[in-house]
Amino acid sequence: MIPLFFKHAFRDISKNKLLNAVSAITIAFSVIITGSFILFFINTTDILNMWKKGIKIMVYLYPEVPGEMIPEIQKKISGMYGVQDVRFISKGEALYILKEQMKRQASLLENLRENPLPDAFEIRMIPSSRPWEKIESLAARIDEIPQVEEIEYGQKWLTRFSYIIKVFKLTGYAFGILFFIASVFIVANTVRLVLYTRREEIEIMRLIGASDGFIKVPFYIECVIQSAIGGIIGITILYLVFVSVLSNVEQGVTSGFINVRFFSFGIMSLILLCSMITGWLGCYLSLKHFLKTV
């Protein structure tokens, strides 16, 4: 039976080239659209991750904390969850940095009697998916160390980033779901139309004693083959567009600022699998409805 089904499926594909091309192209477009969104999402998330890495927590100590305690405090902070590294910045170094930063106004600092700046630690965090909540809790824990006078981190930018990222994520999920539903529906519709053009054939097969399974299986095989072909076409086109867009972007904009990536092999396989599932699902939905009505 199985080779017979494949024989039928391949015959049908070769005989209904137009119909099959339509389904495959539809799936290819679905893959291109969904894929390009995923690509966009992956790469912009990359950019935001880059920015997140740039965020530091400054910990200022009381002036009267003795120098011998510094390593101990540093160790304590290093051991906290989420901390990547802790750099000690002595008051002297801080003044130097301040002078550098102030550039134009450096003259202000020329004639100081003593360095009024405190010793400090600069903390960099482990990049993570939910850094904003973590920063806050980390800051709270650091604040419990008695020698710490004050903690500073870019609250203003943090709010903005955190907002942006939330908007991104929400839109990302919404788009993802939307695209998936849309793909399944469009594919199901296309399959339904294809079935509709072949309703006579299906009816005839039933009348001569073919079971639903005998009729259905070649359709499923056809749909899955089609959608696999569509998926491969989609990924290929996506890759070509990606490469050509990238070469334009790289020329125009600071190249090497971030690494724009295409899908990994795993994600590509996943997309292919998804498109095959979409084809299967479209076939299933249409056939289910169709075999009842014919």
Add this chain to the structure above:
Amino acid sequence: MIPLFFKHAFRDISKNKLLNAVSAITIAFSVIITGSFILFFINTTDILNMWKKGIKIMVYLYPEVPGEMIPEIQKKISGMYGVQDVRFISKGEALYILKEQMKRQASLLENLRENPLPDAFEIRMIPSSRPWEKIESLAARIDEIPQVEEIEYGQKWLTRFSYIIKVFKLTGYAFGILFFIASVFIVANTVRLVLYTRREEIEIMRLIGASDGFIKVPFYIECVIQSAIGGIIGITILYLVFVSVLSNVEQGVTSGFINVRFFSFGIMSLILLCSMITGWLGCYLSLKHFLKTV
């Protein structure tokens, strides 16, 4: 003839409900996908515009520039293209601001003999679509004023912003074109399938002496009506999704930070028009090919 065509078109729509529903749904999905991307794009551009507004150009004057010249210079800068407003910041005000900004290190500024800061202008720019190039050219022109010692603007953030915006725009254009092509193709394919299911009918009409025009016009009417219905369904669903997503976003994230907007009436009409054009185009492409082969 015209009422006859409409009669035929309406009859066909009512008789081929499945086929018409499929086309309309496909267009609705195209509108939803394209529309949600436009929506996303509009609103994120809004956020970026918000940020852009925050960018200022600081213009520092030589210390020896006499106070009487200030209005003259201010007028000169105000007159420059792209400048929204120019605020004079006297050296006294600048020191005050600096003290405010430095907070912790304000003690450094306690015992200054004289104010070493220069007079300055703070320039805000007219929000525009291509502000980065403009900032650079504006800065160059301001630099030509002899009394200006130095110009400062957030070069670092500028680079980042400008990169982000370029990526956004490029992706935006790429997506837009992709979505449009995809919509036209999917709709054209759907129309082609619909025609395919009716190829017998078309052939019969030709054999009994119907001209191509007689056959085609009702199809065009059908397609345009379908796609208008699809467009309206799409916009409606988009609006409902938008409202529900928005209410979630607003709860979770700093509400009122920016105004998330839906399409204006004009853009909605444009989308509707586009979907009708898409339907028309799909019909055109399919019929053109189809009437040759049948």
Add this chain to the structure above:
Amino acid sequence: MNIGNSENSLIRMFHVYRRYGKYSALFDINFDVQKNEFVFINGPSGAGKTTLLKLLYLGEPASEGQILFDGINLSRLTKNKIPHMRRNFGIIFQEFKLIPSKTVFENVALVPEAAGKSGRQVQKKVSSVLRAVGMEDRQNAFPLTLSGGEQQRVAIARAVAGDPKVILADEPTGSLDAESAGMIMELLKGFHIRGSTVIIATHDTELIRKTGGRVVYLKQGRMQQPSNL
């Protein structure tokens, strides 16, 4: 003829109606077919001949009444048993019902394939039935490239390709010239001789006269007294 003897009945219809809206295409039909009978259903255009056959092969349900096939009540058949039941019938449809996208060979091959026959058996069977109707040299043609009579002959080949218990033939010679028609009737008689039951719906009294067999007459959905022409 022994209509009363239900022992040998293959098909029994009791008070069968088929309504389309208000219109009754079949009205109180009582009809028995014995095993290995050769029956003509005669009647003018629109009499209900095709409808009667449809009820037998489960193309449509009866609106009222009972139909038994080999003791099985057709209206009680579960949906998944229907394909199996249909394989008892070889049907020659009035409008042929060939699949346009499949070749002559593939169209005929569907029947033994659907019944689960092996590739070799299918090949052999299809060739033999195509030879019997004189269409073996057109086996790779598509139905739409065939003349009306050729299509009809392919439809006949398909009907007999499953070695059915019953052959239901709806106007099987309507598109055929006298000579081809005679050939086809010989073919059907051959099946009858080898044990098949044959039911032929036709408006062609000439054909009935030439062939001979039991005749039932339908008019406006009612069955008249059986008669031998």
Add this chain to the structure above:
Amino acid sequence: MNIGNSENSLIRMFHVYRRYGKYSALFDINFDVQKNEFVFINGPSGAGKTTLLKLLYLGEPASEGQILFDGINLSRLTKNKIPHMRRNFGIIFQEFKLIPSKTVFENVALVPEAAGKSGRQVQKKVSSVLRAVGMEDRQNAFPLTLSGGEQQRVAIARAVAGDPKVILADEPTGSLDAESAGMIMELLKGFHIRGSTVIIATHDTELIRKTGGRVVYLKQGRMQQPSNL
């Protein structure tokens, strides 16, 4: 009969061939039809009768040879003139070719509509032709709910709805009982009397014998000596 008189010829075929690949469905056909003739094309299944009609109504081009209609060379016709030319013909197709998604009325109405008739004219014409074939009470039915004979009658109604110069009828009584067939032949004769040219392709020698008229005989694509049956 006066085949040589080309003055009155409506249709002339000179050395016409129709090939499908290597196979010639029509072979060196020379055939004249006078204005207001009543002609039968007779021949067995697969003889080329339908193919001959197809060449006339431009359903297919001739592979070789010339076909003149009213002095116009059909192969020289530009594409946009074809619909107009086809309105000269009322065609009864062998397989009816009714549009399944349109009602009986709509199917028939298409012909006068395509010819640009007004709504009232269409209404009147369609009713009258449906009455003539006895299908006026089924005018809102869909073709697939009609019996074979009923479909054929609708096809006939459609063929005459455009008041064509020529009626091309392909097996117009194949699905009809003797009585309905007689009625249809009367209808076609009526058109003939009112000035139409009628060409009927049929394998039914009985029908030809009963009706009378010129007969040409086709066999394997070749036209035999004309004869009167």
